[in-house]
Amino acid sequence: MAGRTILITVAALLLIATPVFGAEKQVELDRLKLEPSCPEVQKEALAYFNINKARVNSFRRGASLKALMPVVEVSGGYVDSDLGESTWDFFMNPDERWLNKSAGGTAWDARGKLAWNLPQLVFNAEVLDVASLAGLVQSVLKEVTRLYYMRRRLQLDLILNPPADEATRLTKELRLEELTALLDAMTGGFYQQELVKRGLVERAVDVNSADPLFQ
Numbered sequence: 558m559a560g561r562t563i564l565i566t567v568a569a570l571l572l573i574a575t576p577v578f579g580a581e582k583q584v585e586l587d588r589l590k591l592e593p594s595c596p597e598v599q600k601e602a603l604a605y606f607n608i609n610k611a612r613v614n615s616f617r618r619g620a621s622l623k624a625l626m627p628v629v630e631v632s633g634g635y636v637d638s639d640l641g642e643s644t645w646d647f648f649m650n651p652d653e654r655w656l657n658k659s660a661g662g663t664a665w666d667a668r669g670k671l672a673w674n675l676p677q678l679v680f681n682a683e684v685l686d687v688a689s690l691a692g693l694v695q696s697v698l699k700e701v702t703r704l705y706y707m708r709r710r711l712q713l714d715l716i717l718n719p720p721a722d723e724a725t726r727l728t729k730e731l732r733l734e735e736l737t738a739l740l741d742a743m744t745g746g747f748y749q750q751e752l753v754k755r756g757l758v759e760r761a762v763d764v765n766s767a768d769p770l771f772q
Contacts, residue, residue: 585716593751595705598744602701605745608694633667701743708736 593601711733720726741748752758 582716589712591755591757595702598705598740599698599701601744601747602697606697630670636664704736704739
């Protein structure tokens with residue numbers, strides 16, 4: 558009997574501790590689940606910046622094996638000549654040439670050279686340049702993730718703790734628009750387009766016309 562009483566008490570406490578939202582708030586919370594997920598946004602951001610782990614690894618392999626490819630040098634030339642030489646004996650017979658020599662013809666010349674920079678097999682500075690792309694991938698992922706969850710926290714705050722005064726509400730809504738625009742810019746317009754496609758906003762801002770970087 559005592560054990561049953563304890564279970565009933567625990568269940569009652571859990572019910573009290575469980576937040577109960579109104580129907581309107583629950584609808585707004587459910588709408589958040591319809592928005593693009595964080596992995597979707599990360600994927601589109603990497604696609605927009607045209608970087609990903611596979612691409613970076615491919616560049617790294619190419620840079621490390623670059624020294625195996627020879628430097629090819631090809632050169633050549635063409636010569637067309639016509640030479641002549643005449644000698645006269647002015648003492649015995651000045652009107653007739655005593656000696657006449659001539660030469661003429663064409664010649665083609667072609668040269669080729671292959672060269673390897675084998676020390677680059679040991680150390681190639683370009684591998685370090687490619688490695689910086691891996692840092693760029695991580696930077697993009699971190700920034701997109703940070704903006705995404707900053708926006709989500711602000712959305713939850715507006716739904717669960719709506720500001721009492723108009724100024725605070727407008728300030729938070731403006732901040733929400735700013736975070737949305739940043740995510741949209743980092744995904745090349747994907748974020749706003751998805752919100753429109755899923756019926757969450759009325760229209761999307763065309764970042765391609767708003768930002769000169771997209772021209």
